[in-house]
Amino acid sequence: MTVRSTGAKRAPPPVEPARQLSLPLFDPLHAPPGASGPGASSGGSMRVARLCEHWLRYELRRSRRRTIGFVIDERGLRVTAPRWIPVDEIEQALQDKASWIVRKLAEWRAHQARRDRLTVRWEHGAPLRYLGQTLTLCVAHNARRTEREGDRLLVGLPAQARAEQLKDRVQCWLQARAREVFAERIEWFDSRHGFRPRRWSLSSARTRWGSCSADGSIRLNWRLVHFPPEIVDYVIAHELAHLRELNHGARFWQIVGDLFPDYERARAWLRDFPEDTVSH
Ligand SMILES: [Zn+2]
Known part of the structure; x- marks a missing residue:
């Protein structure tokens, strides 16, 4: 193999063999x-x-x-x-x-x-983020359905249930909660600020938290239910503001600020959180 000088000033010394020292990364x-x-x-x-x-x-x-x-x-x-x-x-x-x-x-x-923190382990005793709190997954064969009891989420499955079954039940529960929580917040923004989408639906997009269409409908990612309530509010305020301004111009951000004054902090928080980091 020839070692080419690529125009740097110093002359290349004889090639030293790559040293193998197996100590990767940070600390x-x-x-x-x-x-x-x-x-x-x-x-x-x-x-x-x-x-x-x-x-x-x-x-x-x-x-x-x-x-x-x-x-x-x-x-x-x-x-x-x-x-x-x-x-x-x-x-x-x-x-x-x-x-x-x-x-x-x-x-x-x-x-x-x-x-x-958001990667869910589908097993009894594993933590589950829900509206910024931590619930504990509890596989309970005598529970009739999936329900929250204090900081536990009881899931009615036999003890030997597969991870996939647990995942299905819990995601189903999370989506139902997302529907309730988002509906309540959309109602609140409407009563307080008079912003109402023509219709709204849940999404499970891999690339976005929410979206707004020119026909006045908005979509909200159900995985937002993992996050603290103020982050949910920010995303809803963001999409509602698009009902008036379908762009990210100064006027748009002014409306977001009217709907949700602390939006800068929520925005920065979410920026550290690309959607693809939420693995289920
Ligand atoms: Zn936007």
């Missing part, structure tokens, strides 16, 4: 299970650095690119660097970018923590 003390060990990385070598008082695991890949590049996503930090740049120089580049890297990784962690 050596809190590494995800199964993420360490040979083969955990995808082609690069795993390294550890200390940035802003945090121990940080990262993947180092060597490539033909001219500069050192950083990518941060759900897998953590990956660094791509030209083959001839020594590791201490790469580590200096990490130090130069330390506060940005640590901030981005913290954002990803917060994002994953939210996602984990």
Whole structure:
């Protein structure tokens, strides 16, 4: 294999073999299970650095690119660097970018923590987010139907029921609650502000929380029932505002603000929550 100089000033030293160090991602003390060990990385070598008082695991890949590049996503930090740049120089580049890297990784962690809170385990005793509270799933063979009892959700199924059956029952219950809660809030916005959709329905779209059509109908994602009530209100206010302004212009946001004054906070909260992170 030839190592090409890609125009950088320094001459390439002899190729050093990629070092294999199996320590992936964020924090050596809190590494995800199964993420360490040979083969955990995808082609690069795993390294550890200390940035802003945090121990940080990262993947180092060597490539033909001219500069050192950083990518941060759900897998953590990956660094791509030209083959001839020594590791201490790469580590200096990490130090130069330390506060940005640590901030981005913290954002990803917060994002994953939210996602984990919404991922439902379909088993007895598992937590279920409902209107911002946490209920506990209880498979109860003597319960006649699915019903809430305090902070438990009793599901009438035999103890050996499959996860799929539990999921069907609970989703059915959640959708019925979504229908009730949304109807009540739509009624409230109508009585308080005089905004009423021509009709509305539940959706289970994978890409959006709500939508509004030019014919005056709105659709609301039933999975919103997992979220705190103010987030539900914000999405409804947002779609109702589209009844007057079918765009996201200044006038639109003014109407949203009239309907739901604290919309900026709800909007930021939801922005961290792409719909595809809700897995059922
Ligand atoms: Zn919109």
